[in-house]
Structures are given as C-alpha cells and as structure tokens.
Amino acid sequence: MKFLLVNVLFCLFATQALTQPLYMTRNGKVFFFSKTPVENIDAVNNEVTSLLNTANGEVAVAVLVKSFHFDRALMEEHFNENYMESTKFPKATYNGKILNLDKINFKVNGTYPVEVGGDLTLHGVKQYQTATGTLTVAADKLEAAAQFTIKLADFKIQIPSLVAEKISETIEIKINCIYAPKQ
Amino acid sequence: MRLNNKPRVVFTTLLVALSTAGYAQDLMNMLDQETEKQKKPDYVTATFKTTRIINGHSVENVARGVLDFRISHRFGFLSSGVYELFGLDQAAMRMGLDYGLSKRWMIGVGRSTYQKQFDGFTKYKVISQVADGMPVTVSAVAGMMYKSLKFDTPDRENFLTSKLYYSAQLLVARKFSESLSLQLMPTVIHYNLATGINDPNDVFSVGAGGRMKLSRRVSLNAEYYYQIPGHQLAGTQNSLALGFDIETGGHVFQLNVTNSTGMTERSFISETTGNFFKGDIRFGFTISRVFTIVKPKY
CATH class of the missing domain: 2.40.160.40 (monomeric porin ompg)
Structure with missing residues (x-):
C-alpha cells in the first residue's frame, strides 16, 4: 500500500515536473526576404504560434500562410493565389528539436547560441531544415531568434519566367518568438 | 529482497512511462489544439481577379490605399x-x-x-x-x-x-x-x-x-x-x-x-x-x- 502511494505521488511529481517546461507564443513573427537586383520583396507574419518544451528541446511552430502581409496588396494576392496556394495548403509548420540543448541552462539568464533541426512543411512539401540563432533566457520568458534560407524549387513553388528576375530563387526566413510559460 | 524488488522497479518504470506518455503526445498536435481555440474567420479571397467581371462590377475591391x-x-x-x-x-x-x-x-x-x-x-x-x-x-x-x-x-x-x-x-x-x-x-x-x-x-x-x-x-x-x-x-x-x-x-x-x-x-x-x-x-x-x-x- 505504502509502495503504491509512493509510486502515485512520484508519478504526480513526474508529470508535474513535465508540465512546467512548456513555453508558448501566439504572436511570434516570421519575416521573409527575396532579394534580386530588380526588386526586393519582404513580408511579415505577426501571428506565429509556437510551443517550446525546455525539457527535451522540442519545438513546434505553425503559421497561417494567409496571415503574411506585404507592402503591396497585389503581391499578397499573388503570394496566396499563385505561389503558396494558401487555400490548398493553409498552414506552414516546423516540427523540430534544439540540437545543442546541453549547452543551454534554462535556470541561468543569458543569451545562448542555438541550433535547431527538424521538418519544415511548406506548400505541402516536407523537408528537413536546420536553423541557427539565439535563445535568450530571462525571468518568466524565453526569446528565440533564428534564421535560415530555403530554395523555392525544393518546395515545388514555381516562378514563371515572366517574373523570374523579380523573385529570388532562395528566400531568407527570420523568426522571432517571445515565449511565456504555458498556463 | 532483491527478487521482490524487481517487479516493483518495473512497475514504477511502467507507471512513469504511462504518466509521461500523455505528454509524449506530439507537440504539434498540442499546438493545433491551442490555435483551434482562437480561430479567426477564414475570409474567402480572390472571388474574381479584378473589380469588374467584364463590363460590370464584381464583388472584388481594390485594397486600401x-x-x-x-x-x-x-x-x-x-x-x-x-x-x-x-x-x-x-x-x-x-x-x-x-x-x-x-x-x-x-x-x-x-x-x-x-x-x-x-x-x-x-x-x-x-x-x-x-x-x-x-x-x-x-x-x-x-x-x-x-x-x-x-x-x-x-x-x-x-x-x-x-x-x-x-x-x-x-x-x-x-x-x-x-x-x-x-x-x-x-x-x-x-x-x-x-x-x-x-x-x-x-x-x-x-x-x-x-x-x-x-x-x-x-x-x-x-x-x-x-x-x-x-x-x-x-x-x-x-x-x-x-x-x-x-x-x-x-x-x-x-x-x-x-x-x-x-x-x-x-x-x-x-x-x-x-x-x-x-x-x-x-x-x-x-x-x-x-x-x-x-x-x-x-
């Protein structure tokens, strides 16, 4: 009986310990940049949702493609209609892990270099993608910033020859999230 | 004592594994559930290509500005x-x-x-x-x-x-x-x-x-x-x-x-x-x- 009680208590603590290290954001930012000599295009999405598990370093990021905003309305329309096909593929996600978790001490405030690896799903195509950046540990929040580059062709996004010189084949992506402990 | 303890250890390990399994639930699924809670209406866009069908108006507007x-x-x-x-x-x-x-x-x-x-x-x-x-x-x-x-x-x-x-x-x-x-x-x-x-x-x-x-x-x-x-x-x-x-x-x-x-x-x-x-x-x-x-x- 005593054994059972100890066990149950232990499990409660075990799960308790595991419920703690989840951090979340609903208003992270993703920027992307396409740079060519003819035209620079950039867009921002302010409604990035993400969960971060500090115990095992798991990261999940999801964005609605329609929530990317451009300086020009027509670009936004083309982005959704012609390139990302956002009705067919409404979400872009990243499901990965912090690769250098052992170098990060979540109990000590400071900025740590961070490496992430995982699956990026975009336009219906899943690809392994790594990213580098920083993770800043502060009282009651975590601030993550990372960047990486993707090739449009890898995600089956076709650029017609007519606009080929205006849209870069590689796109720089930056992500910025301020996480708070998940309630 | 040793022989008696073995099943206990196994049992404890199993119990811990089970209780944490609820957590091993994919982080992405969890995120999906979270975003579902605060879902905004998904407005249909680009019903027509421009503000006119041919001669007459379509429901499309030019964007602000x-x-x-x-x-x-x-x-x-x-x-x-x-x-x-x-x-x-x-x-x-x-x-x-x-x-x-x-x-x-x-x-x-x-x-x-x-x-x-x-x-x-x-x-x-x-x-x-x-x-x-x-x-x-x-x-x-x-x-x-x-x-x-x-x-x-x-x-x-x-x-x-x-x-x-x-x-x-x-x-x-x-x-x-x-x-x-x-x-x-x-x-x-x-x-x-x-x-x-x-x-x-x-x-x-x-x-x-x-x-x-x-x-x-x-x-x-x-x-x-x-x-x-x-x-x-x-x-x-x-x-x-x-x-x-x-x-x-x-x-x-x-x-x-x-x-x-x-x-x-x-x-x-x-x-x-x-x-x-x-x-x-x-x-x-x-x-x-x-x-x-x-x-x-x-």
Missing part, C-alpha cells in the same frame, strides 16, 4: 466587315481611376468617349464569404453618370439634370471552388429624363456572371444582364459579354467580346442595341494597372 488605373476599349461591330477591319477602325474608350478607401469601401471615377460621359461610383462590401461559414459575399454599388454630349433639342428648355443617370446594384457572389465563382446582380437604373415618350424612368434588370479559372493566371469570364420585360427601353437588347482575364504581374488584361458599346451601367445594361447572335459583337479589352499609394502598416 491602392489606385487602379483602368483603360478600356470597345471596338466596332465584327459584322461591319473588312472595310472597317471588323470594327477596329472605331473604338469607344473609357479611362478610369479607382481607389480603395478601406478594406471594404472603394470609389472610382471615369470618362468615356461614348456620349462624352463622366461617371463615378462607390462600392461597399457588406458581407464577406467565410470558409465553413457565411456562404456569400454581398456588395452594394451606387453609380452616377453624366452625359456631357450637347442636347439634341437646343430649341427647348433643357436642364442639366436631364443628363444625369443613376444606378444601384446589389452583388451577391459565391466562390464555389478555387476555379469557379458565380455572381448575381439585381440592378436598377434611373433616368432623370426618360429617353422616349413610352420609356420608363427606371429600368430593372438582373445580371448573372461568373468566372472559371483555366490556369493560375488565366480565367474565362461571362456576364449577362437580363432586362425585366416591361421595364426596359424600347429597341434595346440584353447585354452579353464573354472574355478572358490574363494576369501578368502588376497588370491584368481583360479581353472580351460583347454586344454593348458603353462601359458604364447605364450604357451597357439598359442601352445595348447590338444583337449578339446576329454578329453585332464588339471586340474589346481592358488594361488594369495598380499603384500602391498608401503602404499598409503591419
């Missing part, structure tokens, strides 16, 4: 033969500027060579179609036209207001799929001065239009206005137009064939005289170019 410069041409009747190069020797033109005041509200002005007409309109999107929600988009359009052509009866007392015309339309559209959108538009056009002694001041009609996307950048459009018998001008035909929208980056080209000459509601809906099926078909095109005047803030 965007200026749309439109040049439209309608040539002569194809039936006019080789001598007129199938109508290309004559052209009616309209130049227009449309501007988006807000996400839902746009205004526009234009000038047509046909009857030296000035026009202005205001269009407001009342309801937006939502995926898994509101089935249709509804817009209201009000227009005003001024025919600046000189009076053909200079010897009688003429009033400026006699050359004013008004139109009011309700546009009800639904994007059925990525490629198919359909629209209905009940319309009333008011003549301050009736055209003939037996003609009404108010002309009623119901329009129907649609587009079918042929590729990501090309669509086939059709538009027809059915005039309610007894509420139309004598000797007029219903307006029919067929066309393609071709998108090339910042421009949209609209190529079309229609039996109408004018490009304002009053001219094409209630004053079309050509019979489409007897060769009274005009080739025409519209070029739309947008300029961003006010950059949106995000």
